[in-house]
Amino acid sequence: METFVHVLDLIGTFVFAISGAVAAVNRRLDIFGTLVLSFVAGNFGGVARDLVIGAVPPAALTDGRYLLVSVLAGLITFFWYAGVDRLRSPVLLFDAAGLSLFAVAGAQKALGFGLNPVMAALLGMLTGIGGGIARDVLLAEIPQVLRSDLYAVAALTGAAVVVIGKMLDLSYGVSALAGAALCFGLRFMAIRHHWNLPVARHSPTSRAENGPEDEKTR
């Protein structure tokens, strides 16, 4: 079980690190900046979760595999970027996969530290969206996560499935798979069909600068 959580976590780190590296290369950061963004996008969600539940030093800093996986993702993206501009859809899918894996693994870890169910689900969501938020903040952009396409909602749903599974005494393997699949499915449908959450009806519409950038940097 421990191993299973670990492997999910490392795969999630890898795919998120790729999303960070792609954003960095798009902004013409140098190779070191690209590696830093890989690491941040891949690990910040988990580090933030570990800091607030008091699990210090965070796993991402004591277990060298997180660093290895992040650097690998950064190097692959950096040297293999040719034509990745055409790969926008695969990157979105990578991102959705990372989100699903992190939300599930994050909720499980929070439960293991004895947090109550609601907070465990929210920390699962934080684990999933934290890396993307830190990535966008470092690039001086409003985090995509907060704006579009059921992103955080999908993460919260996946994390909630794990928490509910725990309350029903289901096997973690089962609820993790169900939660990850549901999160990925929601996100996939949102991307494909441009599902969005509503914005407030009476908000100002003249700030057009935010509109056309959607989906540009993810």
Added chain:
Amino acid sequence: METFVHVLDLIGTFVFAISGAVAAVNRRLDIFGTLVLSFVAGNFGGVARDLVIGAVPPAALTDGRYLLVSVLAGLITFFWYAGVDRLRSPVLLFDAAGLSLFAVAGAQKALGFGLNPVMAALLGMLTGIGGGIARDVLLAEIPQVLRSDLYAVAALTGAAVVVIGKMLDLSYGVSALAGAALCFGLRFMAIRHHWNLPVARHSPTSRAENGPEDEKTR
């Protein structure tokens, strides 16, 4: 006493969460992004304080009422936003009230964790301004807090009153009220009379892009 601190904290969370939600709706974030910004604006100051004094997990994550109050503020703002553009002054007042309550409660909590007086006052200030800083960073803006209208100074003054009251063995209720009133009064006067702290005399004046945005998003 414990209860009194708690109630102050929850009211402060509520009013700050409204300021976060207003900023989010102004930037056309969707409903989930709006709720996230409500939570961040309402709780980040306290979470940052709890992390540095070692009070983990932070109260905002273990006590469900902080979440409830933040979500409530976000939903009210989201669905009740009509005409809020005309409510700029009330929002500034809400913000000033939240600042006062947080500065006072934050200083008290830091004192309780045994920090020295100067640091307790500064942590009170951090509790007060942290949420607004995180809110503006997530919106990719230079934090308003750092630029205008005696904002941080008011928070520091309110926190200092609590710390001095403690050193003089005054009742916390008295010094908290005095500190909050002084902070609110300072901020209120600064808004009304456009009091500002000086900027450096020889700094470049050509960067006009920062000027006209003042007070836009708070």
Added chain:
Amino acid sequence: METFVHVLDLIGTFVFAISGAVAAVNRRLDIFGTLVLSFVAGNFGGVARDLVIGAVPPAALTDGRYLLVSVLAGLITFFWYAGVDRLRSPVLLFDAAGLSLFAVAGAQKALGFGLNPVMAALLGMLTGIGGGIARDVLLAEIPQVLRSDLYAVAALTGAAVVVIGKMLDLSYGVSALAGAALCFGLRFMAIRHHWNLPVARHSPTSRAENGPEDEKTR
């Protein structure tokens, strides 16, 4: 030895705080915002390091000298800014000195907390670049650190020298001096000769907005 680490740390805080204050004055923050940016640029790297290794409350908050030194740097910059626009090179050198001192002191502290060598070197780097990253994030800019001139690489090299020195049982004084000198030298040469790390070859070149800003705000 303890004293030596401390003095290095305080000098590093001072020079970084100046870089934060200069950036703040350039953006026309008021005096309080300038002092906050001084403190953040001078201390955030160390605070972040202390949070992840579990050394709470961080030294920067319990030892009043860090605050004192930061405020002093902020005040000097604020009132003594005339003509500092012509002092761009000295500021870059200050920044390089701070980077060197922090990378070395940060790696040493991480080793003292029992982290493994690779992570100790990376935490040394984080200590060095964390303040500059936080400074730029608060100013809503992409951190300079991630973009140019061997910045993070120089910090990592300096930190690595300390870690390797520890593994070879060298005196800390010797390896700290060697590490700091190497870091400073690398950074100095990078500034002088415009050494840069490569960017990905196939990345889009049309985003010209990032180009001409280089070196503007540091």
